[in-house]
């Protein structure tokens with residue numbers, strides 16, 4: 001049996017082996033532009049081994065068509081192999097601990113509604129905590145993990161191994177590739193990244209934290225303008 005794995009090629013695509021199921025999913029946002037949930041995922045047909053575009057220029061997305069070889073795509077991997085172990089910040093109250101790996105943020109905005117996850121945790125009432133738990137659990141990048149210190153449990157869900165392409169209708173753009181269920185991710189120099197339950201990979205080619213998405217798929221003047229208007233930024 002072929003191992004389920006994602007292997008990164010130097011300045012090239014993600015090579016997926018082991019017949020990992022592939023889906024598309026769309027984020028749903030509220031009137032303020034904060035993401036609240038996902039729509040039902042759609043299946044994308046694929047072979048048992050497939051390659052996913054990493055440079056953002058393929059004419060056969062989400063699959064690679066080899067165009068990276070004819071462009072100036074720089075796929076250099078600069079992210080830490082151990083982000084969660086080494087680079088998290090802690091925010092806590094007597095009852096809850098929020099573990100935050102900020103450099104994994106993929107701008108999916110699940111943690112912003114109802115005043116934001118920190119304010120909700122600070123409030124601490126039943127309803128606020130229920131929303132905070134949802135926000136932490138929905139974050140596809142796995143940036144956020146919420147611990148209940150009294151019960152010693154986290155908001156982490158168990159996922160099957162699957163790959164999901166995120167679409168952001170609100171911002172009218174393609175989001176990252178979501179690896180779910182502890183899929184091993186191997187760098188172009190054969191090192192394994194920390195195996196995590198959820199992680200988001202760049203598929204636009206613009207991330208400054210490759211191979212992970214850093215939200216730079218928003219880097220389009222039209223999208224940025226929309227973002228600024230929505231959140232009243234100057």
Ligand code: FES
Pocket residue numbers: 106174175176177201202203204205206207208212213214215216217
């Ligand atoms: S897909 Fe998010 S930065 Fe490239």
